[in-house]
Amino acid sequence: MKLGTEGARILSLLALLAVIAVGFHIASGGLFLTPRNIYNLVVQTSVVAIMATGMTFVIVTRNIDLSVGSSLGLIGMVIALVQIKWLPGDAAWNWPLSILAGLACGALIGAWNGLWVAYARVPSFVVTLGGLLIFRGMAFETAQGRTLAPFQDGYLVFGGGIQGAIGESASWMVGLVGVALYAVTQVVAHLRAARMSRNEPVRRRVLKVLAVLLVMGAFVWIMNAYNLPRSDIGRGIPVPALVLIAIVLMMEWIGRATTFGRHSYAIGGGMEASRLVGINTRKTVFFVYVLMGVLAAVAAVIATARLNAGTSSTGELLELSVIAAAVIGGVSLSGGRGSVAAAVIGALVIQSLDSGMVLVGASSSMRMIAIGLILTIAVFADNQFAREAKE
Amino acid sequence: MTQPHLVNMQGVSKSFGGIHAVKGIDLTLDAGEVVAVLGHNGAGKSTLMKMLAGAYQRDLGDIQVHGQSVALSSPAEAHDLGIETIYQTLALADNLDASANLFLGREIAWRFGPFRVMDQARMRDQTAQVIARLNPHFDALDVPCRSLSGGQRQTIAIARALQFDARILIMDEPTAALGPHETAMVADLTRRLKSQGLGIFLISHDVHDVFDLADRFIVMKGGQEVGSGRISEVTKDEVLGMVIMGRCPAQIRPGPGASMLDEHGAQT
Ligand SMILES: Nc1ncnc2c1ncn2[C@@H]1O[C@H](COP(=O)(O)OP(=O)(O)O)[C@@H](O)[C@H]1O
Ligand SMILES: [Mg+2]
Numbered sequence: 001m002k003l004g005t006e007g008a009r010i011l012s013l014l015a016l017l018a019v020i021a022v023g024f025h026i027a028s029g030g031l032f033l034t035p036r037n038i039y040n041l042v043v044q045t046s047v048v049a050i051m052a053t054g055m056t057f058v059i060v061t062r063n064i065d066l067s068v069g070s071s072l073g074l075i076g077m078v079i080a081l082v083q084i085k086w087l088p089g090d091a092a093w094n095w096p097l098s099i100l101a102g103l104a105c106g107a108l109i110g111a112w113n114g115l116w117v118a119y120a121r122v123p124s125f126v127v128t129l130g131g132l133l134i135f136r137g138m139a140f141e142t143a144q145g146r147t148l149a150p151f152q153d154g155y156l157v158f159g160g161g162i163q164g165a166i167g168e169s170a171s172w173m174v175g176l177v178g179v180a181l182y183a184v185t186q187v188v189a190h191l192r193a194a195r196m197s198r199n200e201p202v203r204r205r206v207l208k209v210l211a212v213l214l215v216m217g218a219f220v221w222i223m224n225a226y227n228l229p230r231s232d233i234g235r236g237i238p239v240p241a242l243v244l245i246a247i248v249l250m251m252e253w254i255g256r257a258t259t260f261g262r263h264s265y266a267i268g269g270g271m272e273a274s275r276l277v278g279i280n281t282r283k284t285v286f287f288v289y290v291l292m293g294v295l296a297a298v299a300a301v302i303a304t305a306r307l308n309a310g311t312s313s314t315g316e317l318l319e320l321s322v323i324a325a326a327v328i329g330g331v332s333l334s335g336g337r338g339s340v341a342a343a344v345i346g347a348l349v350i351q352s353l354d355s356g357m358v359l360v361g362a363s364s365s366m367r368m369i370a371i372g373l374i375l376t377i378a379v380f381a382d383n384q385f386a387r388e389a390k391e
Numbered sequence: 392m393t394q395p396h397l398v399n400m401q402g403v404s405k406s407f408g409g410i411h412a413v414k415g416i417d418l419t420l421d422a423g424e425v426v427a428v429l430g431h432n433g434a435g436k437s438t439l440m441k442m443l444a445g446a447y448q449r450d451l452g453d454i455q456v457h458g459q460s461v462a463l464s465s466p467a468e469a470h471d472l473g474i475e476t477i478y479q480t481l482a483l484a485d486n487l488d489a490s491a492n493l494f495l496g497r498e499i500a501w502r503f504g505p506f507r508v509m510d511q512a513r514m515r516d517q518t519a520q521v522i523a524r525l526n527p528h529f530d531a532l533d534v535p536c537r538s539l540s541g542g543q544r545q546t547i548a549i550a551r552a553l554q555f556d557a558r559i560l561i562m563d564e565p566t567a568a569l570g571p572h573e574t575a576m577v578a579d580l581t582r583r584l585k586s587q588g589l590g591i592f593l594i595s596h597d598v599h600d601v602f603d604l605a606d607r608f609i610v611m612k613g614g615q616e617v618g619s620g621r622i623s624e625v626t627k628d629e630v631l632g633m634v635i636m637g638r639c640p641a642q643i644r645p646g647p648g649a650s651m652l653d654e655h656g657a658q659t
Contacts, residue, residue, distance in 0.1 A: 269486030278466035
C-alpha cells in the first residue's frame with residue numbers, strides 16, 4: 001500500500017535533488033558535483049537528517065516537536081561538561097561515558113515532552129514551544145558563558161572531520177556487506193512469499209538489489225575520491241554518514257515492521273479508532289517523544305564533535321530545518337502519512353539548496369528566502385500529488 | 392441453580408457532562424441469542440454498547456460476564472473476555488490497509504528487544520481468508536481504507552470482529568453503509584453466528600432491519616428503557632410505536648423511559 005505512493009514520492013524527491021545538483025553544478029562553474037562538496041554535504045546533512053527521522057514519527061502521530069534544536073544544545077553541553085569537566089584525567093572511556101550521559105539526557109528530555117503531551121494532554125505545540133525555551137535556558141545555565149573545548153580525539157571521529165572517516169578499504173567493505181545483506185533480505189522475503197503460495201515477480205527484487213548496488217557503489221566511490229589533505233589517500237565514508245545510515249535503517253524498520261511503528265501511524269490516521277481497538281495511545285505517543293529525544297542526543301554528538309566545542313547556542317533554529325525536512329519529504333502535518341526515508345531526502349534537499357547557494361555566493365538572507373519558498377512550494381506540490389493519487 | 396447469563400447488565404448509567412446518555416439500563420444476553428437494541432438516534436444505544444466494549448467507563452451499575460462482575464476498563468479487557476464490537480463509526484484507521492486494520496492492536500508479532508515484530512505475511516493471508524468468506528469480490532486488500540467504499544469499509548470492520556473468536560458480538564448499526572445484497576449477507580452471517588452459540592447485540596434505529604433476526608429486544612429513549620421483551624410477543628408496528636412515541640403495548644411492562652399516556656390518555 002504505502003510502497004506505491006511513497007515510492008513515487010521518493011522518486012520525485014530524488015528527481016528534485018538531481019535538478020538542484022545539476023543546476024548548481026552549472027551555476028557554480030563545476031563546484032557542486034565534486035567529491036569534496038558531496039562529502040561535506042553528507043556530513044552537514046546528517047545532523048538534521050537524524051533528527052528528521054524522529055520528527056517523522058512525531059508528525060505521523062499528529063504532533064510536533066519544536067524543542068529539538070534546544071534539546072540538541074542542552075545535550076551537547078551535558079556531553080561537553082561530562083567529558084571535559086567532570087570525568088577526571090584523559091581516560092579512554094571518558095568520551096563513551098559522556099555519550100551515554102548524552103543519550104540518557106536525550107531520553108529524559110523526550111520523556112518530559114512525552115509526559116506532558118501524552119498523559120497531561122497539553123497540545124504538543126505548546127509543550128514543545130515551552131521546551132524550546134526551557135532547554136535552551138538550561139543550556140545557557142549549564143554553560144555559564146563558557147565554551148567547553150577540546151573534546152577527546154576518539155570523540156572527534158563522530159564529526160566527520162579529518163579523522164572522521166573510515167578509509168578506502170573499510171568503505172568498500174561496508175558497501176559490499178551492505179549490498180550483500182540487502183540481497184539476503186530480498187531473497188528471504190521472496191522465499192517467504194513463495195511459501196505463502198504468492199507468486200511475486202522476481203524481476204522487481206532483482207532491480208531493487210541492482211539499484212542498491214549502484215547507489216552504494218557510487219557513494220563509496222565518491223567518498224573515496226575525496227582525499228585527505230596533501231595526500232592521495234581517500235577519506236572514505238564519513239562516520240556521521242554511517243551513523244545516519246544505521247539510524248535510517250533502524251527507523252524504517254521500526255516504522256514498517258514493528259507494532260510500535262504501526263500504532264504510531266494508526267494514531268495519526270485515526271486517534272479514536274486506535275483507542276477503540278485497544279491501542280495504548282498514550283504510551284505510544286510517549287515513546288515517540290522518548291525516541292525523538294534519543295535521536296536529538298545522537299545528533300548532538302555529531303554536531304558538537306564537528307564543532308569540537310560545547311557551546312550553549314549549538315542547534316539554534318535547527319528545529320525549523322528538521323521540521324522543514326520532514327515536511328518537504330511529504331510527512332503530512334495532519335498525521336498518519338510519511339516515511340523516514342523521504343524525510344531524510346527532504347533534509348538532503350534543504351542542505352543541497354543551502355550549500356549550492358553558498359557555492360554561487362548567495363547571502364545568508366537570500367538562502368533563507370529560497371528555502372522558505374521551496375518549503376511552501378513543496379507542500380503545495382505534495383498536496384496536489386496526494387489529491388491526484390486519491391482520485 | 393440456573394446457568395448465569397452470558398452478559399448481565401444491571402442499572403448501568405453513563406452521563407457526559409449534564410447529559411444522561413444512559414440511565415439505569417438492565418439487560419441480559421444469553422449464548423445463541425440475538426438481542427436487538429432499538430431506539431432513535433441519540434437514544435443511548437451506542438453509549439450502552441461502548442460500556443460493554445470497554446470503550447467508555449460506566450458511572451453506575453454492574454456488568455457480569457459469565458456470572459462474574461467485570462470492570463471493563465479498557466477495550467483490551469473486553470477483548471480478553473471474548474467481547475468483539477463492530478462500531479457504528481467502524482473504528483478504522485483510514486491511512487492503513489485492510490490487514491493492518493483487522494489486526495490493529497492485536498498484531499501477530501514476536502518480541503524482539505523492546506519491540507514487537509509483526510508477521511505481516513501471515514496477517515495478510517488471514518485477512519484475505521476472513522474477508523473472502525464475507526465478500527468474495529473484495530480485492531482491495533492493499534489500499535488504505537480511506538479509498539474504499541462504505542460497504543468495503545464495513546466489511547473490514549465486520550471481518551475484524553469475526554477474526555478473534557468472539558463469544559459476545561456487538562453489532563452497532565452494521566448495515567448502515569451496505570446495499571441490499573450485502574445487508575442480506577450480514578443477516579445470514581448473524582444467523583450463522585447465532586447457531587454457533589454466540590450471543591449477539593444487534594443495534595439499530597430501524598425496526599425492519601432487526602425484526603426477523605432478533606429473539607428479544609429492548610427499546611431505548613433518552614437513555615432509558617421504554618420496554619423490552621420477546622420479539623414473538625409483539626408486532627412490528629407495536630415496536631415502531633415504542634421507538635417513535637415511547638408507547639408500550641399492553642403486554643409489555645413499561646420501563647422508566649415509556650411515556651405514561653397513550654393517545655387515548657388511558658395507559659397506566
Ligand atoms: N463522547 C460523548 N461525549 C458527549 N456526549 C456524548 C458522547 N457520546 C454520546 N453522547 C451523547 O449521548 C447521547 C446518546 O448517544 P448515542 O449513545 O450515540 O446514541 P445512539 O447510538 O442511540 O444514537 C446523545 O445525546 C449524544 O450526544
Ligand atoms: Mg449509535
